[in-house]
Amino acid sequence: MRKLLFLFIIYATFISLGLPDSILGVTWPIMVGDFHVALSMAGIISMTIAICTVISSLQTMRITKKFGTGKLVLGSVMLTAIGLFGFAFTQNFYFLIVAAVPLGLGAGAIDTSLNDYVAVHFKAHHMNWLHAFWGVGATLGPVIMGVVLSNQFSWRNGYMIIGGIQVVLVLILFFTLPLWKMNENKMADTSDEATSSFKTVVKQSGVLFSLVSFLFYVGLEGTIFLWGSSYLIEEKTLSIATASFIISAFFVSLTVGRILSGFISFWLSNQKLLLISEILLIFGILTVAFGRGSVLYGGFILLGLGCAAIFPTMMHETPRRFGVKDSSTIMGLQVACGYVGIIILPPLVGFLLQGFTMNLFPIFLIVFTVVLLGATLAIEKRRVVDSL
DSSP, X not given: OHHHHHHHHHHHHHHHHXXXXXXXXXXXXXXXXXXXXXXXXXXXXXXXXXXXXXXXXXXXXXXXXXXXXXXXXXXXXXXHXXXXXXXXXXXXXXXHHHHHHHHHHHHHHHHHHHHHHHHHHSOHHHHHHHHHHHHHHHHHHHHHHHHHHHTTOOHHHHHHHHHHXXXXXXXXXXXXXXXXXXXXXXXXXXXXXXXXXXXXXXXXXXXXXXXHHHHHHHHHHHHHHHHHHHHHHHTSOOOHHHHXXXXXXXXXXXXXXXXXXXXXXXXXXXXXXXXXXXXXXXXXXXXXXXXXXXXXXXXXXXXXXXXXXXXXXXXXXXXXXXXXXXXXXXXXXXXXXXXXXXXXXXXXXXXHHHHSOGGGXXXXXXXXXXXXXXXXXXXXXXXHHHHO
């Protein structure tokens, strides 16, 4: 019973991580009128959140070592609540940027610490389900905001409600801190050695390939999020409404795929699940490239199913690949590389698509996936060689 309660808290925390991630895009067209700034200024806010996420991801290992995972998660959720209430109450655009700082710092620490915690303490199916719950949060955020706006309330009320949910979670985390300590004490005997520095860890066999994997996978996912709809409208001549439904099918299949992957992991190893997912992703890209009409639904559903297990499985593989002692350090680097990927690759792809042709969209996805597949195979090959 205690273990179930603890899992519920971890899953609930990842739902809370997903809640704010998707609401800026929903509310920004309305927020612009209140702050009297250009529509493109949303990029500054999202960039601030991403940069702060990278910074906190790289510092998570050091803070966890000092305070423990439970206190770090508690403080991080509190930071996201402060950021959300900052969005709700500020009357000045520049204070929005200030509010974005705790939002990003909190998100990066939660993402890194919980991924490391679950990778070390729980089996692969829990990691897949953990990320499925992020999808639940990312879906619920716009739903909550949509209900608020459809009832003629201000977007500020939506941010206050989501901030209030974070406060409730802060209280739950505070009163359940002993559960974290119990699990961390079990691990203490295996983690007495000093954790390696970033410089030392990067030199470890296979780590660079792992960082490349995260950079290109998250960049690929971000490219689908950002340019998938434009590709469908411009190159496949679909209506905006149809393109939106197809992209929604991608998000649904991504979340459902993570739930299913949790069950599949009972029978398949992480290595096999990862390779099958990457091959499925290639089939999805080819279907999107050559398909027409309703076939495109199938293509984007395959993309979602292909993507579903990749990120959580790579996270869960970290302790096995590189050892428990360095897993938190490497996890922070991986999360940071993922955010660097989403900051750099989708805008770069957009620049090239605009300069040449939107038809290059599936070509970029194939290139990213091939790099990802190559890096995955290289890591496994190096592990085999190192074990000989």
